[in-house]
Amino acid sequence: MGYVRVVWLGLHLAGNRECVPPQNLGVVVAREVALQLIRNIGIMAHIDAGKTTTTERILYYTGRVHRPGDVDDGATQMDYMEQERERGITITSAATTCLWRGCRINIIDTPGHVDFTAEVERSLRVLDGAVAVFCGVGGVEPQSETVWKQADNYGVPRIAFINKMDRLGADFDRAVTSMEDRLGARPLPLQMPIGVEDTFRGAVDLLKMEARIENEDDLGATFETTGIPAEMADDADVARAEMLETLADADEEIMELFLEEEEISIEQLIAAIRRVTLAGQLVPVFCGSSLKNKGVQKLLDAIVDFLPSPLDRPEISGLTVDGKEGETRRPDDDEPFSALAFKILADPFAGRLAFLRVYSGTLKAGSTVLNVNTGKRERINRLLLMHADKREDLKETRTGDIIAAVGFKQIRTGDTLTVFDSPLVLDKMAFAEPVIYLAIEPKTKADQDKLGGALTALADEDPSFHVRKDPESGQTVIWGMGELHLEILIDRLQREHKVACNVGRTKVAYRETITKEMVHVAEYSRDAAGKTNFARVELTLAPGQSGTGVIFTNEVGPEVIPDEFVPYIEDSACGACETGVLAGYPLTNISIRLTGGKFEEGESSEMGFRNAAVNALWDGAKDADPVILEPVMAVEVSAPVDFLGDVTGHLNSRRGKVLGMEQRKNDQVIRAEVPLDSMFGYATSLRSLTQGRGAYTMQLARYDRVPEKIAAEMTRLNAGG
Numbered sequence: 184m185g186y187v188r189v190v191w192l193g194l195h196l197a198g199n200r201e202c203v204p205p206q207n208l209g210v211v212v213a214r215e216v217a218l219q220l221i222r223n224i225g226i227m228a229h230i231d232a233g234k235t236t237t238t239e240r241i242l243y244y245t246g247r248v249h250r251p252g253d254v255d256d257g258a259t260q261m262d263y264m265e266q267e268r269e270r271g272i273t274i275t276s277a278a279t280t281c282l283w284r285g286c287r288i289n290i291i292d293t294p295g296h297v298d299f300t301a302e303v304e305r306s307l308r309v310l311d312g313a314v315a316v317f318c319g320v321g322g323v324e325p326q327s328e329t330v331w332k333q334a335d336n337y338g339v340p341r342i343a344f345i346n347k348m349d350r351l352g353a354d355f356d357r358a359v360t361s362m363e364d365r366l367g368a369r370p371l372p373l374q375m376p377i378g379v380e381d382t383f384r385g386a387v388d389l390l391k392m393e394a395r396i397e398n399e400d401d402l403g404a405t406f407e408t409t410g411i412p413a414e415m416a417d418d419a420d421v422a423r424a425e426m427l428e429t430l431a432d433a434d435e436e437i438m439e440l441f442l443e444e445e446e447i448s449i450e451q452l453i454a455a456i457r458r459v460t461l462a463g464q465l466v467p468v469f470c471g472s473s474l475k476n477k478g479v480q481k482l483l484d485a486i487v488d489f490l491p492s493p494l495d496r497p498e499i500s501g502l503t504v505d506g507k508e509g510e511t512r513r514p515d516d517d518e519p520f521s522a523l524a525f526k527i528l529a530d531p532f533a534g535r536l537a538f539l540r541v542y543s544g545t546l547k548a549g550s551t552v553l554n555v556n557t558g559k560r561e562r563i564n565r566l567l568l569m570h571a572d573k574r575e576d577l578k579e580t581r582t583g584d585i586i587a588a589v590g591f592k593q594i595r596t597g598d599t600l601t602v603f604d605s606p607l608v609l610d611k612m613a614f615a616e617p618v619i620y621l622a623i624e625p626k627t628k629a630d631q632d633k634l635g636g637a638l639t640a641l642a643d644e645d646p647s648f649h650v651r652k653d654p655e656s657g658q659t660v661i662w663g664m665g666e667l668h669l670e671i672l673i674d675r676l677q678r679e680h681k682v683a684c685n686v687g688r689t690k691v692a693y694r695e696t697i698t699k700e701m702v703h704v705a706e707y708s709r710d711a712a713g714k715t716n717f718a719r720v721e722l723t724l725a726p727g728q729s730g731t732g733v734i735f736t737n738e739v740g741p742e743v744i745p746d747e748f749v750p751y752i753e754d755s756a757c758g759a760c761e762t763g764v765l766a767g768y769p770l771t772n773i774s775i776r777l778t779g780g781k782f783e784e785g786e787s788s789e790m791g792f793r794n795a796a797v798n799a800l801w802d803g804a805k806d807a808d809p810v811i812l813e814p815v816m817a818v819e820v821s822a823p824v825d826f827l828g829d830v831t832g833h834l835n836s837r838r839g840k841v842l843g844m845e846q847r848k849n850d851q852v853i854r855a856e857v858p859l860d861s862m863f864g865y866a867t868s869l870r871s872l873t874q875g876r877g878a879y880t881m882q883l884a885r886y887d888r889v890p891e892k893i894a895a896e897m898t899r900l901n902a903g904g
Contacts, residue, residue, distance in 0.1 A: 198854075219492045219512060221284045221583040223540070225276075225306050225335070228316035229324035230295035230880075233259050233346040233473050235273055237316055238292045239478040244404065245281035245288070247570070249459045251402065261292040263572040265678065268672050274527065274671055276302040277571045278538065278585055283483045289585045295326055297882040298665035301614045301647035303330050305525045305596065308612050309540035309585065312490030313341045314482065319353030319470070321847070322361035325819050325880045331366050338497075339461050342467045342485050343368075348376050349383045349472040353847045359468055371429055371456065371465040374481070377412065377420050386470055386478060387411050389423045390452055395481065403476030430455055433464045452649050453488050460489045493583040501540045502608040503553065509609050512543040515584050519605035520544030520552065524598045525612070528587075529679075535643075536567070536587040537582070537594045542609075547579040554591075555606045556598040564590025596646050600783060601638070614646045616694075616732075616771070617662035618814040618859055618883055621669060622687035626657065630682050634659070637680035641672055648672060651761075662692060664883075677895070691860045693897070694886055695763030695810040696773045700725040702778065704802030707795040718791030720744075721779030722799040724807050727772040729885060733760045735775045744780045748792045752777055755796040765806045765811055765894070766901040771886075773802065814859040817884040820869065821850045822877035829872045837861035856884055 226234045236251075238261050243251040248260055261277045262268055271387075273294040280289050291310065307313065313334055317327060334341055354375045362368045375387040377394060385396035385406075394411050397403035413417050431441040434455040434732045440447050459465040467489055471478015497523070500511045512521050526538035546552065548566045551891045553559075554875045567574040567587040594600070597611040608838040625631040638650045638661070648663040663669040666689055706719040727734060730765045735753045744752070760770040780795075818839070822830050824846075830853060831841055839857035862881060869877045889897070 193315070205424050216285070218583050219494050222286055222288045222486055222490050222491055223311040223493065223583065223585055224288060224486060225291045225293055225303075225310045225313045225339075226316060227293050227303055227307070227313050227330040229318070229321070229326040229330075230272060230297075232295060232316045232318045232321070232324070232475060233501045234295055234316050235259055235292055236480060237314075237346060238279075238290060238346065240403075240473050240476060241288075241290065241483060241776065242279065242281060243402065244480050244483060245283050247279065247281045256493060256780050260571050266674055272296055274299055274302075275528075278305045278569045278587075279571060280568060280585075284487050286487045288483075288486060289435050293330070293584070295342050296667060298663070298668035300326075300329060300333075300664065300882075301645065304333055304614060305612050305646070306335050307337050307339055309523055309525045310337075310339060311496050312420040312486070313339050314486065315341050315343045315466075315491075316346050317343060317358050317359055317362070318350075319347045319355065320350050322354075322358040323365040325692055325817060325882055328365060329882055331368070331756075338463065340463055340489075342460065342482075342489055343370065344471065344478070344482050345468065345470040346473055348379075348470050348477075349381060349475050351379055351380050353383070355470050362468070366845070369429070369433070369465050370468045371426060371459075372422065372468045373426065373456070373485075374469050374478075375415065375416065375419055376470045383472060383475075383477070386481070387415060387419050387422075388481075389419065389426050390449055392419065392423060392595040397480075398475045399476070403479070406480070421765055430459065433459045446671050447842070457489050461491050461495055480832050491646055493542075494727075499609060499743065504606050504608065512607060515543060516545050516582050518543035519583070519602045519607075520546050520600075521602075521609070522546070522600045523608050524588075524594050524600065527594065527596055528883050529640050529644060530572075534589055535591070536569075536589060537591055538569070538585070538587050541580050541582055541584040541586070543582055545579055545581045548577065552600045553603045553606055554594060554598050555601055555608050556595075556611075557593055559593055561591045561594060561600065563588045590720070595643065612646070615664070615883065616692070617649055617664055618692045619646060619665060619689050620660050620662040620691045620692050621668065622653070622656075622658040623673070623711065626683040626685055630684065633680060633682045634684070637676055637682050639719065640680070641675065645672070647897050649867070658687075689863070691813065693766065693768040693814075693889070695768045695809050696770060696772045696812055697724055697726055697807035697809050701803045701807035701810050703799050703803060703806065704779070705795045705799035706781075707791045707798065709791075709794075711790070714788070715786040716788040716791035716794075717783050718748075718788070718795040719779075719781035719796040720757060720777070720792065722796070722797045722803055723776040723778045724800070724803045725774040725776070727774045729772055731771055731772055731774075733771065733775065735777070737777045739777055739779060744777070744782050744792070748782070748787070748789065749777065751789050751792050752780075752796040754799045755793040759797045759800040763809065763811075764801055765809050766897045768811065770804060770809075772811070789821065793859075811889040811897060812886040813889045814883050815856050815887045816859050816862060816881040818855045818857050818879060818881040820853045820855070820877060820879040821847070821855070822869070822873045823849060824851045826873045826877065827851045827853070830869070830877065832873055833868065837865070857881070859883075 226238050228234045239251040242248045267274050276291050276293045291306045293306050346404045358368045362370045363525050373389050377385045387394050394409045396407045431438040434491050437455045498511045498513050512518050521543045522539040522541045524537045528536045530536050551562045554561050566577040566580050601607050601608045642650050647664050651660050653660050664679045702723045704721045708717045737749050756775050763770050834855050838861050839855045841855045843854045
């Protein structure tokens with residue numbers, strides 16, 4: 184059995200017992216925790232659902248902090264960046280560790296804004312479980328759907344917390360129903376709220392059939408367990424019966440007991456709920472108000488009871504260095520060391536940090552590991568247990584840990600670290616392509632000297648931030664996921680890296696693709712420096728599926744083109760896709776197959792094959808009926824019913840397509856798809872249309888063809904006509 188060393192500040196609070204937060208924090212307590220008592224979880228949700236507030240209450244009740252921070256006051260532990268505290272939103276994921284009922288809980292608090300979805304993506308890649316936080320008023324919102332799908336992709340078991348039950352318009356049942364309707368989930372409510380809106384004061388536990396009321400005088404640290412209020416008794420009986428039926432439908436053991444009308448113990452129920460949660464069949468649902476200190480301790484109990492330990496997750500699998508499948512690692516300290524670097528962060532005090540999820544084995548500080556992706560040795564000078572921007576030195580890290588490493592040279596997001604004699608390549612993470620860009624230039628010569636290094640550092644941290652040089656103008660162009668994303672990055676350039684910049688107008692990141700298959704042969708033959716550079720390349724280009732990017736495959740043998748030249752062909756053909764053939768936008772969703780060519784001994788060269796590959800790609804793409812693609816956004820607008828006609832008409836005028844509507848209390852929610860190019864300045868227009876009472880969110884839905892008239896104009900402008 185593997186064990187993990189825990190460094191924890193403070194004293195342990197007694198989970199589901201009445202407890203008082205510790206007052207003498209600061210004593211470092213080290214203890215061993217069995218691997219089955221570790222929970223690696225993420226807190227995920229739509230923006231403003233209360234993720235960070237929930238995390239702050241978790242830290243308070245587990246004794247990690249003296250008192251919970253407040254997002255509105257800019258005093259939270261987890262939102263430590265200046266930009267986060269000024270805006271009251273989470274921008275970058277932050278890690279921390281706490282203890283509850285003898286379990287070590289490693290928590291990653293993730294952003295809720297769509298522009299920072301990459302932070303959620305890479306966090307879910309390494310987590311074992313997640314807590315999905317929903318607003319009691321809004322229920323499932325657009326970014327809720329995005330992070331839910333991400334969790335589905337990685338098979339992450341979840342529990343749900345319906346937050347903000349004290350707010351005007353909160354409706355527990357409606358929020359649960361929205362999980363079924365919009366997420367396709369099977370919720371399993373294990374609580375009923377006591378009171379609604381400003382009368383909300385606690386919850387009924389449907390497992391124990393008792394009521395729990397938190398004490399407001401000590402921020403909910405203590406609570407009272409009572410009988411179910413008489414006026415709720417009948418509804419509670421119905422809710423428990425529905426809970427048992429749903430559980431029995433998913434779990435055979437409970438089904439047998441249920442059909443035989445035998446008594447089902449609390450222990451049997453908890454064990455069954457854990458089974459169906461780990462299997463992804465049901466999602467336990469809880470309720471509360473993190474801001475009003477209600478329901479969070481019960482949520483902590485649910486994390487311990489229902490979410491997986493590293494032992495409950497499948498063995499990790501990967502490739503050998505030579506690309507063979509089937510290599511696996513068990514979560515065990517005795518297995519060879521393997522870890523995934525899922526986040527790079529520039530720390531002003533410790534230098535560059537690599538956040539690692541350790542899947543197997545152990546590693547001591549000062550050890551050297553193999554970066555399988557680069558083939559280079561990396562010395563790990565220090566190992567750190569992170570608490571947001573604070574850190575504790577560790578002597579070693581073990582299976583199940585989420586820690587930060589210092590001392591490396593070339594580790595990047597998605598790299599695998601292993602021992603030298605047993606390398607394993609874990610799947611790299613894939614991130615969405617940026618949808619907007621702008622040109623940036625330094626204000627002074629001193630800024631120019633610092634700009635390149637600063638942009639490189641930011642790009643290392645954020646895989647959804649790209650930096651490119653415009654081949655025609657020579658300008659530096661930065662690409663991001665949205666206006667807020669780029670605004671934050673420019674602000675960080677100025678504050679953290681002290682680089683003053685002039686910034687251009689934000690533009691849409693269009694793409695190009697082809698619509699039919701085309702075979703093209705290009706031959707290159709030119710003398711240079713007394714040497715002949717000859718090559719012939721045949722490329723077969725075909726449309727790829729949406730989101731596949733550029734895929735290259737080699738279908739010729741070494742007798743046609745020697746293996747040593749194939750990487751040059753691949754590199755040049757894929758590189759040529761950076762500039763499209765219609766309006767200069769990158770080519771995407773394209774399959775490139777090397778299906779023929781010619782090599783002449785003594786005359787063929789790297790330069791020849793590179794040039795032939797570029798010519799074959801561009802000329803072939805021109806004949807393959809290329810089209811321009813634009814990002815289409817899924818938009819959700821909330822506005823009073825009185826303004827419904829004005830809002831829908833305005834969306835239509837922006838080339839929008841209304842998909843559906845629903846009533847939420849006094850507001851009408853409109854779901855539509857609108858091209859991103861038409862959404863610039865929409866916030867101002869919406870406020871004007873709705874007398875300041877409307878709000879909207881948007882996220883990328885897909886790339887779609889630009890209408891022919893607009894595409895023709897874009898092509899004409901690119902040609903200078």
